[in-house]
Amino acid sequence: MFDWSVLLQFHFLRPYWLFLVVPFAILSVLQWRRSDLGRQWEPVIAAHLLPSMIVPGSQRRLFSPLWVSIILGPLLAIAVAGPSWERGDSPFAQDSATLIIAIDLSASMNESDLQPSRLQRARDKILKLAEARGDAYTALVAYSGTAHTVLPLSNDSNMLLHYLDALSVGMLPRRGKAPESVLPIADTLLAARGNGGSLLIVSDGASDQSAAVFADWAKQNDTQLLVWGMGKTQEQLDQDTARGLNARAQPLQEAQLRNISKAANGHYERVSVDDDDLRNLLRRINRHYRLSEDSARPWLDGGIYLLPLIMLFFLLWFRTGWVLRW
Structure with a gap:
């Protein structure tokens, strides 16, 4: 389905080049007048004989240098003026898209419902996320009852x-x-970069009091909150028990994690066996950066899409006799 919002964003990067249409129009009018045989022979042949002396329709064929130039002129002017309707990626995207990863080191992260443990699974997932982000700036924070910076933004x-x-x-x-x-540390780290970013909480639970703190925090800044739930829910553990698996573990406190995510207008993602969770989080991190840095992203020049058509028209000037007729 066509996105009508494109029409609202359409503009020209170099609108003054549209004045090229004026000389093209003047040139086309002059060529039109030159191709008018009646006008050429008026000074020589009597007016009552002129219509009988001219064969009409022999000069102004549609497939002619005149008509091709009438089409080519405006196309060239539009292409050079730089039509644009969408933004590209910022050249500083990788340097500016900051992410704070806060990993839970409380005792429940040693549970083995995710093999070999929740903490080890979290490590593997975080490393894949960092690899997908390339050289974007990332910081690491560890917390349990208190939070501590492990790695500043790097x-x-x-x-x-x-x-x-x-x-x-x-x-x-x-x-x-x-x-x-984690919140005061995240604010300090992001302030050092001077722009917005994302905070990723990697945990298997939270306290009932956490949601209120996250709600107050979200009102004061535009940092995106992402919550990555590590562990299996009680329903999943019951299913493992029914299959005869050893499923004795503290269940994932998904309700509490969803609460802090909802309180801060964030996004909750449960760990998955495949990389679907990873792709979802990565997409949200990149989308948040594009939205927050929209004014720094350059407009794409759509004139390049007209070049193949313009080049095809220019090839006609290599036809035998084409230049002579022009």
Whole structure:
């Protein structure tokens, strides 16, 4: 279905080049007058004899240099003027699309419903995400009862790999599960870059008090919140038990994670066996960046789409006798 919003965005990047139509129009009118045999012979042949001396329709054929120039002139003017209706990617997209990853190191992340553990699955997923983002700036924060910066914003994915490998459950000084403790650190890290970004919470649960804190936080900034649920729900664990699998684990607190996501107008994504969850999050990260940096993105020059047609018309000037008739 056609997107009518394109018409609202249509404009010319170099509108002054549309004045090229004027000399083309003058040239076409002059050629038209020259091809009028009646006008050419009026000074020589008597007016009552002139109509009988001229064979009509022999000069102004549709397939002629005159008619082709009438079509080619406006096409050239429009192409050079730079018609545009959509924006391209910013040349600084990879340098500016910042992401803060906050990973939960509370005791429940050692559960083995996701093999070999929730924490290890989270590591693997985060590394795939970092690889897909290339050299975009990424920071790593670890939290349980308190939050601590592990890796400041860096565009070196190898550094992220080393720091992720060093993380383990129980290494932080205070036990608990307080994702809201990440928010001040995320604000500080993003402020250092001077632009908006995304905060990704990687966890298997949250407290009932977390949603209110995230709601207040969302009112004060435009950072996008993404929540990545690691673990299986109670329904999934029951299904594993019915199949005879060892499914004794604390279930994923999906309701609490959805609550903090909803409170901050964010997006919740549950971990998947394939990479669908990864692709969904990556798409939202990129979309949020494009929306927040829309004014910095250049308009695409649509004149290039007219070039093949213009080149085909120019080929006619290589026809035998074409230039002589012009």
